[in-house]
Amino acid sequence: MRAxxxxxxxxxxxxxxxxxxxxxxxxxxxxxxxxREQEASGSSSLATPELHVQGGGGLRGEGFTERFDPPNxxxxxxxxxxxxxxxxDTDWKRRNVRISAGATLSLRPQKYQDNGFTxxxxxxxxxxxxxRYEALMQPARGAGVVTGFFTYTGPYYGTRHDEIDIExxxxxxxxxxxxxWVDGVLNSHVxxxxxxxxxxxxxYAFEWHPDRLRWFVEGRLVHEVRAETxxxxxxxxxxxxxxxxADQRLQGWAGRTAEGTRAQARILSVTFTPLQDLLTGVPxxxxxxxxRNREDAERG
Numbered sequence: 001m002r003a004x005x006x007x008x009x010x011x012x013x014x015x016x017x018x019x020x021x022x023x024x025x026x027x028x029x030x031x032x033x034x035x036r037e038q039e040a041s042g043s044s045s046l047a048t049p050e051l052h053v054q055g056g057g058g059l060r061g062e063g064f065t066e067r068f069d070p071p072n073x074x075x076x077x078x079x080x081x082x083x084x085x086x087x088x089d090t091d092w093k094r095r096n097v098r099i100s101a102g103a104t105l106s107l108r109p110q111k112y113q114d115n116g117f118t119x120x121x122x123x124x125x126x127x128x129x130x131x132r133y134e135a136l137m138q139p140a141r142g143a144g145v146v147t148g149f150f151t152y153t154g155p156y157y158g159t160r161h162d163e164i165d166i167e168x169x170x171x172x173x174x175x176x177x178x179x180x181w182v183d184g185v186l187n188s189h190v191x192x193x194x195x196x197x198x199x200x201x202x203x204y205a206f207e208w209h210p211d212r213l214r215w216f217v218e219g220r221l222v223h224e225v226r227a228e229t230x231x232x233x234x235x236x237x238x239x240x241x242x243x244x245x246a247d248q249r250l251q252g253w254a255g256r257t258a259e260g261t262r263a264q265a266r267i268l269s270v271t272f273t274p275l276q277d278l279l280t281g282v283p284x285x286x287x288x289x290x291x292r293n294r295e296d297a298e299r300g
Contacts, residue, residue, distance in 0.1 A: 063131070065271040068103045079121035079242075082113070089116045089144075089257060090244040096120035105243035107145060107263040117245040117257065122267075127153065127236040130275035133164075134205035134216075135241075136268040141198040144246050144257025145170030147265040149204065151237035160184065162233035164213060166204050170263060171255035173198040178206075178215050178223055182231035191215070191222045201268050208233065209275065241267055 066072065079092035091113065096106040097120040105120035128151070139147035147168040154161040163181035174196050179188040195202075205216040211227040225232070243265045246254035273282070 063272050063274050063277055065269065067101075067269045068099050068267070069101045071099055071103075075125055077123045077125050079123070083115065087247050087250055088244055089247045090119040091115045091117070092121045093118040096243070097122055102269070103241065103267040105140075105147075105241065105265045105267070107140065107142075107243050107245055107261065109260050109262065115245075116259070117261070119242065119244040120265075121240065121242040121244075124239040127238055128272050128274075129236040130208050130210060132205060132207045132273040132275075132278050133239065133270070134203060134273075135166075135270045136201050136203050137241075137270075138199075138201040138266040138268075139168035139173055139197050140170050140243055140263035140265040141173055142170040142257070142261050142263045143255030144251065145261065145263045146244050146246055146254055148240065148242045148244075149267075150240050151208070151233075152240055153235050153237040157238070159235045162235040162237060164206055164208060164233055164237075166206060166215065168197055169254050170198070176204070176215075176217065176222065180213055180225070180230075180233055182233050185231070187225070187230055189223050189225075191217070193217060201266060207278070210234070239270070239272070241265075241270075 064075070066075065078094045078097045080094040082091045090107075091110070093108075096108065096118055098104040098106070103122060105122070107117055107119050109116060110118050133149075133151065135149050137147075137149065147170070148165065150163060150165040150167070152161075152163045153159045154163075161181055161184040163179070165177070165179040167177040167179070169175070169177060174193050176191040176193055176197070177188065178191060179186060181187075203216075203218050205219075207214040207216070209232075211232060213225050213232060214221055215223045243263065245257040245261065248256060
């Protein structure tokens with residue numbers, strides 16, 4: 001996600017910071033700070049309101065597989081607050097996250113507010129670190145609409161801004177937008193998919209190693225960066241999914257969101273495998289599980 005929230009925004013929202021925008025597309029994009037959903041302002045939660053830090057980093061940690069059927073309510077937080085950031089035309093609303101045999105994020109138009117839309121944002125309540133992050137998901141279609149799957153930490157959490165992103169721009173869901181932030185500095189890359197991601201759920205993943213990042217589509221490596229050529233995020237981070245409408249200032253990157261636009265993105269499952277388990281070949285999900293989830297989604 002891309003954006004940096006102001007102190008006023010922090011006071012009004014403890015939950016979702018959004019740090020993603022394409023420098024190449026924007027020229028100078030503001031970093032997004034997604035951790036500001038204040039319980040006091042009505043942010044709701046599938047989880048306890050506290051932010052829990054899991055593990056101090058390193059190779060080990062606790063892995064998980066979440067299929068949202070039903071979810072572990074202590075593990076997820078839903079953003080619910082008005083969001084003021086020049087790159088977003090979106091407020092976050094709990095009603096835009098529906099949990100039933102998966103998570104459905106919705107984008108809806110709204111009137112008589114500073115932002116023209118409300119979107120959905122879902123965050124893990126504990127940090128994770130090195131390892132493999134994999135989601136069976138279907139992004140939303142529509143100009144100006146952005147679907148995000150990413151890890152983030154930043155000043156709101158008392159750290160520098162590190163982030164790893166998978167994003168889909170609804171204007172062209174035949175491309176995968178990858179980015180990584182290290183101490184607030186953005187790098188990005190675009191991958192042609194060869195199919196339309198909005199047509200149905202598929203597997204997308206990234207691996208976070210101390211010395212490299214790797215992104216995968218349906219188990220196929222599509223991009224890799226190494227420490228020899230790029231800085232690598234290092235700080236334990238929170239896992240996010242979100243759906244939002246970009247402000248007009250980003251139309252060169254995301255397109256212009258038409259008035260009245262509605263969209264939905266679906267997350268059927270998400271798995272985190274800690275690096276130690278990844279290196280020793282201990283999977284948390286099986287290909288047969290992923291195939292079954294996809295078949296169930298397509299039938300539904």
